[in-house]
Amino acid sequence: MDASFRAFRVHQDEQGFRALVEEIGQQDLPQGEVLIKVQYSSVNYKDGLASIPEGKIVQRYPFIPGIDLAGEVIEPGNSEFRPGDQVLCTGYGLGVSHEGGYAEYARLPAEWLVRRPDGLSAKEAMAIGTAGFTTALSAELLLRSGLTPEKGPVLVTGATGGVGSMAVDILSKLGFEVTASTGKAPQEAMLRDLGAAGVISRAELAASAAKGALGREQWAAVVDPVGGPGTGELLKVIRYGGAIALSGMTGGGKFDATVYPFILRGIQLLGIDSVMCPMPLRQKLWDQLSGEWKPERVLKRAISEFSLEELPRALKVVLAGEAVGRQVVRLG
């Protein structure tokens, strides 16, 4: 291992808050069994929050954000891994309470590591990252809830974002008729390329909100990484027995709801948490993402690559809600 290496770190001290690329050493990495040479990381909305003082993500400073990483095992400690094994990690404490993926090396608990499937390169794994994994978890829980293509159309909110773009790709690939909701009109053609059968503007969706406690039954299911007041409106227009997979908060943290869609239409509100998803399901979903569910169209058309030095620009874009597709960070 190199004596010193590059990392993007955030500081909060008497000089105030700052985020910068700097040279650090092994002593700056936390305890953990497995030393990894990081090849790629990615940019998620949560990483954007970690890069600003009011984000409420980082629990101590100085700190290396980055909730995703893919790399090679250098020192496996007493774990079952071997030097040279290709691994990835998303969630757990990574980039929140444990130094994350925005550095050339990371040291992690062995039980957080997923073996990177052969069908995914390190770059593809990070292009999928927490966002794509969250989409896969949303799809898995919707399928378990009884959703089939025959039940009707599926709405994806925040469709140009990381979770949303993967949802358009994967669900259309699985045979669903997908309608993509977006605030970015110029991206309509891109969304159709990813597999959307229809595109509805964010404004049109908001304007069509039901006046009372229930509206016309429209969607068999919704993949909702936006959250906020719109989620409360969508509950009113889910078809009988349908479900909404709620994963995000870009549109806000609060919504109003009544009991009626639940007790009169038997709908389900599925909470999606990628962070603490149990390892057996995690490995199964990653294996699916490398095969049958691989989001080939997003991987071909909607990936931007950044160096560590360019990372602050990518974090600003994701925080401004302007990101399209997925942003990967190249290390090493």
Ligand SMILES: CCC(=O)SCCNC(=O)CCNC(=O)[C@H](O)C(C)(C)COP(=O)(O)OP(=O)(O)OC[C@H]1O[C@@H](n2cnc3c(N)ncnc32)[C@H](O)[C@@H]1OP(=O)(O)O
């Ligand atoms: C990749 C996954 C994602 O992108 S998920 C998006 C993650 N976003 C956030 O965590 C948003 C940042 N956090 C916040 O704005 C606030 O902490 C929220 C969640 C609104 C809670 O605020 P507030 O009610 O003021 O309470 P608090 O911050 O003191 O926390 C209360 C208890 O909740 C816990 N908590 C906090 N954040 C998380 C989280 N992300 N996951 C799980 N638990 C969380 C806190 O630890 C605290 O619990 P405790 O009292 O320490 O036991």
Ligand SMILES: NC(=O)c1ccc[n+]([C@@H]2O[C@H](COP(=O)([O-])OP(=O)(O)OC[C@H]3O[C@@H](n4cnc5c(N)ncnc54)[C@H](O)[C@@H]3O)[C@@H](O)[C@H]2O)c1
């Ligand atoms: N629950 C989980 O485990 C989990 C995992 C990953 C992401 N998330 C959450 O999902 C959300 C999306 O994450 P991402 O990485 O895909 O982010 P992203 O920035 O790539 O995508 C967000 C999308 O939402 C859109 N958007 C922004 N503000 C909006 C608003 N007010 N109304 C409607 N749409 C709006 C953006 O245009 C963008 O298309 C975030 O809130 C993130 O915290 C949760």
